[in-house]
Amino acid sequence: MRLSLLVTFVGLFFQLPGRAQTSLLNSFRPGSYVLRSDRNKRLNGQMKLRSSTLLLVKDETNKTIKLTPEDVQSFQIEGNKYTIAYDFEVRQGLIDALIEQAFVEQLDSGQVVLMRYAYTIGSPATMGAGGMMTGGQSENNVYLLRWGRGTSVSAIQASWLTGGGTRFREALLPYVNQRPDLVNLIENGTITVRDLPTLVKAINTGQAYGLSTSSRN
Numbered sequence: 001m002r003l004s005l006l007v008t009f010v011g012l013f014f015q016l017p018g019r020a021q022t023s024l025l026n027s028f029r030p031g032s033y034v035l036r037s038d039r040n041k042r043l044n045g046q047m048k049l050r051s052s053t054l055l056l057v058k059d060e061t062n063k064t065i066k067l068t069p070e071d072v073q074s075f076q077i078e079g080n081k082y083t084i085a086y087d088f089e090v091r092q093g094l095i096d097a098l099i100e101q102a103f104v105e106q107l108d109s110g111q112v113v114l115m116r117y118a119y120t121i122g123s124p125a126t127m128g129a130g131g132m133m134t135g136g137q138s139e140n141n142v143y144l145l146r147w148g149r150g151t152s153v154s155a156i157q158a159s160w161l162t163g164g165g166t167r168f169r170e171a172l173l174p175y176v177n178q179r180p181d182l183v184n185l186i187e188n189g190t191i192t193v194r195d196l197p198t199l200v201k202a203i204n205t206g207q208a209y210g211l212s213t214s215s216r217n
Contacts, residue, residue, distance in 0.1 A: 028058055033067070033075035047077050052102040052119055069101040081106045085115055088153040090142055104144060107197060110204030112175050114197060115144040117155070143196050145175060156196060163192030176203065185209055 031047035033055070045065075046058040055067040055075065069084045076082065085104045089096040104115040118141050143156045156172065159165035169186050176182040182202060185191050191199055202209040 028056070029077050031057075031075060031077035033057065034073040035067075035071060036073050037071075039073050047075065049077065049082070049103060052099075052104070052117065055103060069103055072103075083115065085117065085144055085146075085153045086151065088117075088144060088155050090117065090119065090155050091157050108200045108204060109148060111148050112200050112203050113146050113148055114200040115146075115153075117142045117144055143193065145171075145200070147175075156193065158193040162189070163194060164189055168193065172199075179203065182209060 028046035028048045030044070032042050032044045033047070034042050043057075045060075048056045050056050053068055055072060057065045057067060059065060072084065074081070074083050082103050083106045084101055085099070086101050088099050090099055091097075099117070099119075102117055102119075104117045106113065106115050108114040118139060120139050144153050145156055146153045154171050156168065158168040172186050172191070173183065176186065176199075179202075182191075182199065185199075198210060201207075
C-alpha cells in the first residue's frame with residue numbers, strides 16, 4: 001500500500017500544467033500542417049497526435065494519412081502549435097535515453113523556445129496468473145529549451161522531491177546569463193520546473209519575472 005501511494009504521489013508531482021500533449025483517447029480535431037517536401041504550402045485536415053512520432057491526418061476524402069517527424073515541418077491542432085525537436089536526452093528511470101527526433105508542443109518562442117515533450121513508459125497492462133494485472137503505462141511530460149536561432153535542445157528535468165536541484169539549475173542558467181534577476185531566482189531555488197513557462201516568458205518579453213503575460217497551456 002505504501003509503495004502504491006508513493007508511486008501515485010510521484011506521478012501527480014510530475015504532471016506539468018496544461019493539457020497533455022498526447023492521449024490515445026483524443027478524437028480527431030481540426031488542424032493544419034506543413035510538409036518538409038513543400039514548406040511553402042499549408043494543408044488542412046482533421047488531426048490526431050497518436051504518439052510523439054506518429055501524427056494521423058484525415059484528408060478531404062476521409063482517408064487517414066500517417067505522418068512522422070521525418071515528413072512534417074510543423075503543425076497545429078486547434079490552438080496548440082507543434083514542431084520537431086532533435087537529439088535530446090530524457091531521463092527514464094536511472095538512465096538517460098537519447099531521443100533522435102520527436103513531435104513536441106511549442107509553448108513559447110522568441111530569444112528562447114520552450115517546448116513540451118510527452119512520452120509513455122512501461123508496457124500495456126496484462127492479465128496475469130490468478131487474475132492479477134501486471135505492467136501498465138504512464139504518461140510523462142518534460143520541458144525542452146533551445147535558443148531561438150539554435151538547434152541544440154536541452155531537456156529540463158528536476159528532482160521529484162524539490163522540483164529543482166543541481167542538474168535543473170545548471171541546465172537553466174545558460175539561458176539567463178544576461179538577466180541577473182533571473183539568475184538569482186534560479187540559484188536561490190525560487191524557480192522550480194512548474195515555473196518554467198513564466199520564466200521563459202520573462203526572458204522573451206524582457207519583463208520582470210511574474211509581471212509578464214501568463215504563459216499558454
